[in-house]
Amino acid sequence: MDAETIQNLIEAGLPGARAEVWGEDGVHFEATVVCEAFAGKLPLARHRMVYATLGELMGGAIHALALKTITPGEAG
Template sequence: MDKHAIKALIEAGLPGAIVTVNGDDGQHFEAEVICAEFAGKPLLAQHRMVYATLGSKMGNEIHALHLRTRAA
């Protein structure tokens, strides 16, 4: 798994989101996701929405993902 694949998965699951993913060791990543769908949702709900786009890859191919999320 690489940062480009993670970015593509998040963008596919949250159309219109602005996504930046960093991390070059293949296991530990950090992502910033700005999405209009986050408006009015608490931070935990925003993070769950992002994790849902990654499915079973979280905890498997992706060992750790530090998230920063906010509404557009």
């Protein structure tokens, strides 16, 4: 697995989202996801939205994904 594939999956699954993903070992990744759809949602709900874009890859090809999920307004 690579960061670019994860970024593409997140952005395809959350229309209008911008994702930055990085990770050096191919199984542990970090991502910052900016999406208007996060407005009014708690962090857990935001994370679930991102995980839903990755489906079965979570816990499999992607062992760990640390997330920062923010709205465009929170991004400043």
